[in-house]
Amino acid sequence: MKKAKTVYACQSCGGRQPKWVGRCPDCGEWNTLVEEMLKPEGLKTRRGLAEEGSRPQPLASVPLSEGIRLPTGMEEMDRVLGGGIVPGSLVLIGGDPGIGKSTLLLQLCGAIALKGPVLYVSGEESAAQIKMRADRLGIGGAPLLIYPETNVETIVEQIGTLKPALVIIDSIQTVYTSLLGAAPGSVGQLRESTALIMQVCKRSGIPAFLVGHVTKEGAIAGPRVLEHMVDTVLYFEGDRDHYFRILRSVKNRFGSTHEIGVFEMRGEGLIEVKDPSGIFISPASEAVSGSVIACTLSGTRPILVELQALVTGTAFGNPRRTAVGFDYNRIVLMAAILQKRAGVMLDSEDIYVSAAGGVRVDDPGADLALAAALLGSHRNRPARARSVFIGEVGLGGEVRPVASLQQRLKEAARMGMTTAFIPKTGAGDAGTIGGLALVRIEHVGALSDAMF
Ligand SMILES: Nc1ncnc2c1ncn2[C@@H]1O[C@H](COP(=O)(O)OP(=O)(O)OP(=O)(O)O)[C@@H](O)[C@H]1O
Ligand SMILES: [Mg+2]
Incomplete structure (x- = not known):
């Protein structure tokens, strides 16, 4: 794909530079320049969530079918999401390395796959490695589509054709758009890739879970831009020395942020703990x-x-x-x-x-x-x-x-x-x-x- 023209915008003063420099010449702040796309010639740059040619419509005439939630089959997960997955919603799930994000989502896929096809996009593990984990979790036979791909344009195309019931992107830091020259995981790449996935998901009502890496300070790496874009932000946390894992929501456009889900990590996967007091x-x-x-x-x-x-x-x-x-x-x-x-x-x-x-x-x-x-x-x-x-x-x-x-x-x-x-x-x-x-x-x- 033709590479789009880019500039470097300062996150502090908003000034634009043609080239990346360590210190913004306008405001003097260090490390604030982020690659941004200029409107490329001949490239379709429509970014809205509605179809082309759509008009404003009365609230009362918006079909309610879009508000019906999809139960995940995991009570603890449903509770944290506010009663199931909202169609077309984007859920970002962060957590320390190795805490069990991929395990949790693969189990979720296993439960949802019974209701419709699920697309599991992995940029971190090969299809064979995912198969190995799925076998351990006892969902090896589930009708899951595994897609080891990192190019967001190709992923969006597949989402559009397959129309799955759920999309998992593991992880958003590995995904890149060929429109930007920056390395995957950079702020510009994260923002553009997420925007493209959001567009296709919101338009077709397909929910998506994005795995996000967490920095040592606790922020989802690639600053907090993603947290504003998505509908729900979940953190999967717990002490690595303990077997218990807690799923907590820090932002939820469709539910309370006070609920927690408790799981226990075992060899056969994450087991829901329905009575956590004990x-x-x-x-x-x-x-x-x-x-x-x-x-x-x-x-x-x-x-x-x-x-x-x-x-x-x-x-x-x-x-x-x-x-x-x-x-x-x-x-x-x-x-x-x-x-x-x-x-x-x-x-x-x-x-x-x-x-x-x-x-x-x-x-x-x-x-x-x-x-x-x-x-x-x-x-x-x-x-x-x-x-x-x-x-x-x-x-x-x-x-x-x-x-x-x-x-x-x-x-x-x-x-x-x-x-x-x-x-x-x-x-x-x-x-x-x-x-x-x-x-x-x-x-x-x-x-x-x-x-x-
Ligand atoms: N055979 C096993 N028995 C028990 N627990 C296991 C087994 N295999 C893996 N685990 C647990 O699963 C965890 C890894 O889970 P997973 O790969 O889902 O984490 P992740 O959050 O996706 O990590 P990453 O950030 O590296 O992608 C391990 O830290 C370990 O606790
Ligand atoms: Mg993982």
């Missing part, structure tokens, strides 16, 4: 100081998570705070609140906090549990057996109400907890749930008298 708490660590149970809410689902804190005297002048699976800033904040409002001297103590099982806790409702874990480790006393801590802690040390308290308490009772520490205000009529003894805490200062 996996993040271990009965053995109950009698250990600094280990407490929180009940976090992910979307509509309450999950019990074990939080562990270790508070030890610092060896150096500057105390350390380290977090695994927990927001670092919340730990610093909680240490400050406990020091100021509850008189717990932590300014010469190292603090390590970890959420067990490789889960990431970002629910403010886990604040009270964090405070309890820190207190427990500081006093070196285990918390009351089979107790759960639910509540948000304000800067004044007050324990604030949390969303869906009833639901969380029900889950705690179901998992065999006997005592629940909850906020005093806003709890409504929590009643007695499954034999749970409720202890209302108004202020973090009252926690140490109640929790041991």
